Amino acid sequence: MPWPRAKRKKRLLALTAALALAGTGLGVPALTAGAAAAPDTSAACDAPDARIYQVPASVPSDPGSVIACRATALPHVPGNVPMRAWKVQYSSKDNAGKPVAVSGTVAVPDSRWTGRGSRPVVAFNPGTLGLGPQCAFSKQLAGAFQDEYEGENIAALLKAGYAVAATDGAGYLDGQTHPYVSGADAGHALLDIVRSASAIPGSGIDPAAKVGLWGYSEGGAASLWAAQLAASYAPELDIVGDASGGVPGDLKVVAKSLNGSPFAGFLVDAVLGLSSSHPRMPFEELMNEQGKETLKKARSHCLLGTISTLAGQRIEDNTKDGLSLEQLYALKGTDGRTWGQVVDEQKLGAGIGRAGSGATYEIGFPVLQYRGALEEVVPIETEDATRKAYCEADITTRWKVYPGEHLTTDQLAKDDTVKWLGDRFEGKPEFGNCLLP
Structure with a gap:
């Protein structure tokens, strides 16, 4: 069942009100010192909620290690999808290669997976939520802010039977600042929550499961950075496709x-x-x-x-x-x-090439990119230029323009994107449409 129309209208009215105002001018127990080892995750996920957002004394050097986890409900994922869900703090690396702790959410539908192989995982990065610590996506999904995010994309993925690994992105732990639009930080955090998902007790996620990447706006840049970094940073992940919309490429x-x-x-x-x-x-x-x-x-x-x-x-x-x-x-x-x-250095589409090309960023799976025809936040010239760069690099790319502006395009593309990812999980061929104008 889709998110109630009244609640969607409330969100749009809230944004309209914000724009109207604009127009007027108006702690974690310390890990062992020294080389940090991955924590024992054989026990249940029962860390206190506050621990998920506390900066640990040290961070495991192995990206994707589970530092702390906690079972949670997700009241702001609409549709009453039966699921198991966890808040998780996991290890990642920043743009300089330094270990950092990141928070996020992992959710698995209760329905039995009947598709080919093991249940696929979609690594999801939300769009811009704000820099305040209360804005973390995992906090919003768990009910802290009813009007900040609808959760429809997460619901659609769960209804399709896919597990979801949704990163908050780095910088949402106590006292930190989110490294907004820093490409490597974002790409690492998204890839590493997939690594951590299979280590959560009771998740049932196969480390060898097929993986899809998805994000819009800030999340679109993050998922495209994850696509560019995957071959060198997380080569063991079986990534079969990336969907990125509203991308601020330059x-x-x-x-x-x-x-x-x-x-x-x-x-x-x-x-x-x-x-x-x-x-x-x-x-x-x-x-x-x-x-x-x-x-x-x-x-x-x-x-x-x-x-x-x-x-x-x-x-x-x-x-x-x-x-x-x-x-x-x-x-x-x-x-x-x-x-x-x-x-x-944050520009997307530079130094890219197909697998085996020798490019700085080799991409061996198809990419879906999309934007709104009425886009008013991200200049369409940079969205179009990113798509062009991918096509010129001979990366299989599908492109679509929706009849919406920045906010509504995310929801207009939802069903198409879930289907496109599903086709990749099923192994259906994708030839792209780079020959179209």
Whole structure:
């Protein structure tokens, strides 16, 4: 049963209200010191809820190790799908290769899997939720914020019989900042929750199960980064396809469009996220008093608050010297890199190629990309350019444009995406449609 129409309308009305405001201008027990070993997961998942979000004293060096887990209910996954679900804290690696702990949710439908092989797993990355610690996707699914996320995509996957491994993304543990739009951080976190899912007691997930990747908006960038990193970072995973929608492929193009716009809060989140994931770059010292207040708001709000309270913000108004984006890109960090280089490193579709091509990022499975015809948040020029880059790299790519704007396109694509992933799990051929204009 789909999410009630009244609740969907309530979400859209809430976003409309936020945009209207915008228009006015308005702890974990310590692990053994030294080389951390993976915890014993033979016992039941009964860690206190707070432990899932506490920073551990040390993190296992093996990505995908379960650090803590807890059985949970998911009241904001609609349709009353019978399932078992867990909150999980697991090990991953940041963009510099340092072990980090990440939180997320794993859910498995109670229905018996009747398809070929073992039950497939979909690694899911949500779209932008906000940087506040209360915004973590696992907290929202468990009922903390009824209006922040509908959960329809998760429900659709569970109804199709697939297990779901949904990462919060790094940086949602106590006292941390989410490394928003940092490609490697996002890709690692998404791949590693798949690794951890089979280690959760009672999940019944086969480590050799077929895996699909899916995300939209921020999640679309994350899932596409996971696709690009999979061959080198998680070669043991049997990934059969990636679905990525609303992808902000070139952050410089996105930043130029967002600066001073009704959706400027996303640019603030991006600047804050990249500074947290790249601490050698100059940042806090560049902010004036308005900038400090802007960052404070960004750190505390979820999606609607981010849009409404940070609308119209301009980078130039938040820095001591009125620095433009281009001037910021020229600034160097202590490692000699410029901000422009750091931002360019997040660009999707660069250095990609088919399996065996010798490219930096080899992709050996098909990719689905999509966007809305009325897209108003992510410039369509960068979404189209990412698709073009994949086609030119001879990666099997299917492309679709839906008659929606940024928010509604996610739901318009839901059923098609679940079916497309199902076709990949069944081994059906995909030839892409790169020859279409």
